Amino acid sequence: MQNLVIVESPAKAKTIERFLGKDYIVKSSFGHIRDIAKKGLGVDIANGFAPCYEISSEKKKVVDELSRLASKVDAVWLASDEDREGEAIAWHLTEVLGLPVERTKRIVFHEITKNAILHAIENPRTVDLNLVNAQQARRVLDRIVGFELSPILWKKVKPALSAGRVQSVAVRLIVERERDIIAHNATSYYRVVAQFYSVEDTEKVIFKAEYSERFATKEQALEMLERCKSATFTVVHSEVKPTKRYPAPPFTTSTLQQEAARKYGMSVSQTMSVAQRLYEQGLITYMRTDSVNLSQLAIHACKEEITTLFGAKYSNPRNYTTSSKGAQEAHEAIRPSYINRHEIDGTAAEKRLYELIWKRTVASQMVAADIDRTTINIEMSGDPNHFVATGDTMRFDGFMRLYSESVDEETHDGEHTATLPMLHEGEVVKSHTIVATERFTQPPLRYNEASLVKRLEELGIGRPSTYAPTISTIITRGYVEKSSRPAQKRNYTSLTLRGNNITEKSSSENYGAEKNRLSPTDIGMVVNDYLESQFAMIMDYNFTANVEKEFDRIADGELQWNDMISTFYTPFHQMVDAAIETQPTSHQQARILGVDPKSGHTVKARIGRYGPMVEIEAAEGEKPQYASLKKGQLIESITLEQALELFALPRVVGVYEGEDVVVGIGKFGGYVRHGKTFASLAKTDDPYTVSYERSVELLKHQKEQAAVANTPLRIFAEDKGMVIKNGRYGAYIAYKGKNYRLPKGSKPETMSFDDCMKIVNSSKK
Numbered sequence: 001m002q003n004l005v006i007v008e009s010p011a012k013a014k015t016i017e018r019f020l021g022k023d024y025i026v027k028s029s030f031g032h033i034r035d036i037a038k039k040g041l042g043v044d045i046a047n048g049f050a051p052c053y054e055i056s057s058e059k060k061k062v063v064d065e066l067s068r069l070a071s072k073v074d075a076v077w078l079a080s081d082e083d084r085e086g087e088a089i090a091w092h093l094t095e096v097l098g099l100p101v102e103r104t105k106r107i108v109f110h111e112i113t114k115n116a117i118l119h120a121i122e123n124p125r126t127v128d129l130n131l132v133n134a135q136q137a138r139r140v141l142d143r144i145v146g147f148e149l150s151p152i153l154w155k156k157v158k159p160a161l162s163a164g165r166v167q168s169v170a171v172r173l174i175v176e177r178e179r180d181i182i183a184h185n186a187t188s189y190y191r192v193v194a195q196f197y198s199v200e201d202t203e204k205v206i207f208k209a210e211y212s213e214r215f216a217t218k219e220q221a222l223e224m225l226e227r228c229k230s231a232t233f234t235v236v237h238s239e240v241k242p243t244k245r246y247p248a249p250p251f252t253t254s255t256l257q258q259e260a261a262r263k264y265g266m267s268v269s270q271t272m273s274v275a276q277r278l279y280e281q282g283l284i285t286y287m288r289t290d291s292v293n294l295s296q297l298a299i300h301a302c303k304e305e306i307t308t309l310f311g312a313k314y315s316n317p318r319n320y321t322t323s324s325k326g327a328q329e330a331h332e333a334i335r336p337s338y339i340n341r342h343e344i345d346g347t348a349a350e351k352r353l354y355e356l357i358w359k360r361t362v363a364s365q366m367v368a369a370d371i372d373r374t375t376i377n378i379e380m381s382g383d384p385n386h387f388v389a390t391g392d393t394m395r396f397d398g399f400m401r402l403y404s405e406s407v408d409e410e411t412h413d414g415e416h417t418a419t420l421p422m423l424h425e426g427e428v429v430k431s432h433t434i435v436a437t438e439r440f441t442q443p444p445l446r447y448n449e450a451s452l453v454k455r456l457e458e459l460g461i462g463r464p465s466t467y468a469p470t471i472s473t474i475i476t477r478g479y480v481e482k483s484s485r486p487a488q489k490r491n492y493t494s495l496t497l498r499g500n501n502i503t504e505k506s507s508s509e510n511y512g513a514e515k516n517r518l519s520p521t522d523i524g525m526v527v528n529d530y531l532e533s534q535f536a537m538i539m540d541y542n543f544t545a546n547v548e549k550e551f552d553r554i555a556d557g558e559l560q561w562n563d564m565i566s567t568f569y570t571p572f573h574q575m576v577d578a579a580i581e582t583q584p585t586s587h588q589q590a591r592i593l594g595v596d597p598k599s600g601h602t603v604k605a606r607i608g609r610y611g612p613m614v615e616i617e618a619a620e621g622e623k624p625q626y627a628s629l630k631k632g633q634l635i636e637s638i639t640l641e642q643a644l645e646l647f648a649l650p651r652v653v654g655v656y657e658g659e660d661v662v663v664g665i666g667k668f669g670g671y672v673r674h675g676k677t678f679a680s681l682a683k684t685d686d687p688y689t690v691s692y693e694r695s696v697e698l699l700k701h702q703k704e705q706a707a708v709a710n711t712p713l714r715i716f717a718e719d720k721g722m723v724i725k726n727g728r729y730g731a732y733i734a735y736k737g738k739n740y741r742l743p744k745g746s747k748p749e750t751m752s753f754d755d756c757m758k759i760v761n762s763s764k765k
Contacts, residue, residue, distance in 0.1 A: 011280035082108035087131035112282035134555035184443035190221035209389035221436035237377035250333035253464035261450035262406035301339035302365035366399035391420035446517035460545035479524030487513035594640035654692035
């Protein structure tokens with residue numbers, strides 16, 4: 001055995017081992033083998049911010065095996081990932097295994113194919129200490145921020161809280177969006193859409209056109225429809241403009257996360273987990289990248305594939321340049337390792353994601369789609385505004401034959417342009433119907449995981465490797481929750497002019513449904529407000545983005561990592577000292593909601609020991625009343641009426657068999673009580689609205705289950721005290737006030753009295 005190759009994951013090791021001969025053994029380090037010590041700060045501030053590293057207990061066995069193998073071989077090859085994290089893993093291996101950095105071979109590749117691996121072996125380099133230092137700087141800075149901020153949050157806000165540099169800024173984005181939603185006051189307006197047809201057209205093809213002005217009131221819309229009765233409609237402008245629709249560039253980490261979310265509803269961490277498996281199997285290139293660049297080999301392979309599948313006229317080789325703020329990675333976009341491989345074996349998620357990456361890559365090398373965009377302006381006599389119709393006709397599908405990028409709800413108005421008839425200027429058109437429909441202004445949409453990543457990337461915050469962990473952290477810490485909201489109903493009015501008659505109709509529509517959107521919790525909002533008031537520098541978007549640029553400068557060898565930390569630490573530590581001395585103000589104060597009409601006492605909402613709550617104050621000597629907020633309710637937006645509803649529990653919903661049926665919320669959630677019988681409410685049951693009928697149904701079911709559980713399966717003539725019963729976890733023996741578990745595979749119906757006695761006598765006391 002002459003060569004030891006160390007990679008990060010066992011799956012990657014298995015794939016690489018196939019390409020190297022018998023002279024190579026490939027082993028995995030299972031990620032990082034050491035990290036900053038968990039006890040204390042783990043950073044020696046006085047000694048140039050030197051990190052104190054330790055090998056975690058679960059990695060000691062791995063390190064021992066790697067040390068043993070490294071001592072027996074002629075050469076060690078470090079083949080961890082080619083980003084900063086991978087470079088740091090390689091450096092830690094040299095330190096722990098006692099390998100001289102200048103003589104240890106470091107190899108990198110952005111795809112696990114035979115050619116890429118052999119090329120890397122032929123072109124080794126040494127560990128890049130600039131990349132290592134950039135990773136160390138990020139790790140040390142984040143440890144300092146977390147270690148110094150968290151204790152302040154414990155003292156000033158609530159115990160067991162924590163803060164982080166990038167995470168806190170991500171929470172700020174979500175809090176600001178929530179406040180925009182709370183502040184939004186939906187106002188209605190009327191939008192007028194006409195259905196026209198040409199007087200000269202014998203087939204009377206109907207097309208839609210929208211009036212260029214919107215009306216604030218129903219009266220204004222009615223007045224406009226009245227004017228339409230006697231108006232003449234003439235085409236004043238008709239233009240067909242050839243346009244091109246270009247394919248999207250190949251995937252980066254963030255665009256893959258966004259498209260997988262839009263097309264398949266995948267979370268950011270799910271997408272990265274599936275992509276990691278595809279990469280380790282050698283199916284795609286490295287999945288953490290902000291580059292849209294493709295190798296010449298890949299571009300040529302795409303050209304061949306497109307020509308074979310669709311013909312040469314569909315091929316248009318091109319390369320893309322990266323435009324995201326602070327793009328750092330030199331390697332390629334995410335693409336299939338072998339372009340001629342259209343499908344793979346694997347899980348459903350792996351197949352779907354691979355197909356998405358394959359289509360996006362190949363489509364990026366196809367010709368643009370040719371579209372004729374038609375615009376028709378229709379003048380209404382005696383009116384300065386026009387009706388405008390737009391429509392698209394596809395002349396040549398180009399890349400759209402294979403793939404079309406999905407659009408965000410935020411930027412998509414939901415209207416699909418239709419094909420329009422050919423009309424000439426001066427042509428008279430007639431209205432079939434003209435409808436003024438009441439619409440409502442929309443609040444901004446809450447972020448989903450992918451749109452949050454997109455916003456962080458736009459601001460230059462975080463890097464491909466940090467998006468998924470950042471989102472996981474803020475959800476785990478309870479600052480943000482991912483939730484879905486059911487649609488609400490609202491009424492709207494529509495006014496229809498047909499001929500000379502105007503009719504009014506009231507209808508209802510669903511609105512506001514949300515799926516897997518991110519919203520802040522009360523504690524997330526409180527922590528955000530406190531950090532903004534005391535640590536404005538840390539919470540500033542530009543500061544966080546500039547820190548990323550500093551890491552890039554360290555990676556490029558332009559800046560010493562400990563100098564960068566030192567520049568940050570002095571003003572930061574001064575802020576920490578000032579915050580310790582400052583008494584927190586508004587964030588801990590309760591929000592006064594009003595007065596309880598029954599008692600005349602003040603009702604307020606605040607963070608309590610067990611989370612967000614509402615309180616009705618009490619007179620001296622009496623106890624205040626408390627109630628927890630429901631899921632989805634916020635201290636900042638709860639109304640007095642909603643708060644008073646929370647005190648409605650426990651409530652009597654009726655009488656059953658002479659006793660009250662009571663609904664309440666206990667330690668383990670909602671329940672129904674009838675005498676000494678308790679039944680849990682289902683997740684879909686709301687304790688505040690659950691009906692008497694549903695409560696009785698739950699109670700009956702509970703009593704039936706209890707009856708079954710108490711019915712003996714077997715009684716023995718030898719000793720009537722020996723009984724086999726059916727319990728919550730299956731059959732068991734009850735004897736002389738004690739219970740005994742039946743051995744696995746025992747059948748109660750075939751067991752004898754002696755069998756039962758053996759179990760009783762052999763059971764541990």
